[in-house]
Amino acid sequence: MNQQSHHTDANEDLTEADANANEVKDDLAQVHDLVAKIRVYEEETRNQEGPRQELLDGLQREHRFRLRTFLAGLPTVAVAVILSALPEDDRAIAWKEIAEDRLDGILDLLAEDVAEELIGDGQHTSSKVMVNAFELHNGRLRQVTVDRPALFANIKPIWVDLVAPTARVRNWVGKHYGLEIPDPEDLTDLESSARYYVEDNGEVHMRSDFLLDLDAGSRNVAVAFIVHNDILFSVRSEELPVFRLQRLRARSQPGYVKSGTDVLLDLYAADVEYSANALEGVYGELEQVGTQVLRSAITDVEASQILAGVAEAEDINGRTRRSVLDTRRALSFLMRGKLLSEVQLSDVREILRDIDSLDGHTAFLFNKINFLMDATDSAININANKKIERLTILSVVFMPINVLAGMGGMSEFSTMATAFEWPMWLAYVFFTAFVMLVGGIMFFGLRHFEKRQPKRPRAVVSKSA
Structure with missing residues (x-):
């Protein structure tokens, strides 16, 4: 069965599930109750310290496990209906507890705006070996999971995506297409001549850093791109939300991409969009921190928490800036090398304009972070001066x-x-x-x-x- 018919069947299943929403009404109530308890424990944990905080952490983990187990026992269609019915914040919590091997099937059943919102959350990562090939079928990308070399003989992909490939996997993929697949653990070159170049046979090699913003912390993940015989090869060490978003759009929107170069440009555009969402999150965090800093009195414990939050925001802002600057360098290389068509050049100029707008936001956030740092340091100094003043008064008295x-x-x-x-x-x-x-x-x-x-x-x- 082709991808289009599969997508049609999935939509029919979801429509049928919506029509019989009463069948999942109890399941929805159960999920909503578990998520509500998780949110309460999460909020209380922020305001507690010591043994009380450890107790609340344990309760939160217990209810997350219950939610994960409950969702694992539900059909894919039921999970999609429940996610669609949940409020945005509750949906994000439930989404994190779904097994990774079910994500793509659930995304195909969700409305486009809901699916993109969940992918943008970026909390699901993977480090397992994976080779996916994508070929055009009726104007859409059709995904084929490749677990042995013989499968390449039956497809004509425009994009081959490798996630954490072993040396054996890199060898048989490279041997089939006549190129060398790099090790994703060795993508650390900093010189432009080593990151962006064109081989004598016309192969285009590019290495870029993509942002990965998680609750546990943000980081930049190196990705290698090779354009060989109009086929895009991408190699990385773990799954990224940007790539999952690209796959979703290309599968659901006909005519979204037509070549491997189109896929490459759309990946860079999605990275800029993902970076913008990360900056929005930084704005929200700094707004909460600013409310605490501008209060009349701040304890030393609160000041230390504020400094930790500001430092985390600075880290995300810095990594976001690094990611978009790296994207700018890659797009400039493609333009200088005259490797793009006129339509693609127009798309690149639009992406560069978006990057220019993000530069102003990152600069503003750096200034705001410095202000909050200085204000928090001043509050700590005021508290220290008060303690010294009390000791001085006692000595004078x-x-x-x-x-x-x-x-x-x-x-x-x-x-x-x-x-x-x-x-x-x-x-x-x-x-x-x-x-x-x-x-x-x-x-x-x-x-x-x-x-x-x-x-x-x-x-x-x-x-x-």
Whole structure:
């Protein structure tokens, strides 16, 4: 059965499931309840410390496991219907708990906007060996999973995608097409001459960094591209949301791509779009951090959490900037090498304009991050100054007592108490009262003279007529 008929059947299945939504009503309620509990525990964890935080973390992991197990037992169509019915935030949580081997089938059943939103979340990665070939069929890309060399004889792909290929897999793919497939673990060259070049036989070699933004942290993943006999070969060490998004669009939209070079340009365009979404997330994080920083008082613990959040935002912003700058270099190489048609050149110029707009956002975010860093450092310094001030006040308040003790010492006080024939306990009671009296006089005296200090008048800004 071809891809088009499969897609049609999938849509019919989803329509039938929508018509019988009552069949998954209980399942939807169960998923919604589990997601709600996960969100509550996740929110509470941020506000707790120590054993209480560990307890909430354990409860959150337990409910995530329950959600994962429950979704694994549901049919693909039912999962798609549930995801479509959930609110956006709840949908993102449920999506992370779905097994990777079911993702593509579920994406085919979802509305296009919902599918792209879930792919853009980028929380599913894979490091397992995978070779997928894509050929044009009725204007769409048809995906063929290749697990042995003989399958290449029956297809004419425009794109061969390799994820974490072993040396054996790289060898038989390269041998079939007459080229050398690089090891994805060795894609670390920094010089432009080593990253972008054209072989004597016309092969185009490019190595770019794509952004991967996860909850656990962001990083850049190196990807090697080879254009050989109008076929695009892509090699990387793990799955990326950009590639999954490209596969979805090319499968669902006829005429979306027509050649391997079109696929390459669309991958770069999707990377820019993914980077823009990452920057939107940074804006949201910094807005929350800014609300905390601008409060009247910040504790040292809160300041440390703020600094951690700002540092994470700076890391994402820096990696995003690196990714889009790398994309710009790659597109400039294609333009200089005259490797594109007029239509493709127009697409490249549009992508470059999008990159230029992102440059302004990354620069603004860097400035905002520096401001929040400085503001948080100032709050920490203010807290430290308050502690020093308290210690200074204590030393000044008890300075007279220290002077008397230094002049005579406690032995002379004991002798003086004996001369007056006072009981020793009564003498120490009077001594303690005297210390408190002198300390109180010093404290309130300092407060009085501090309030009497003349205040600097505020500058008055005159309004021009």
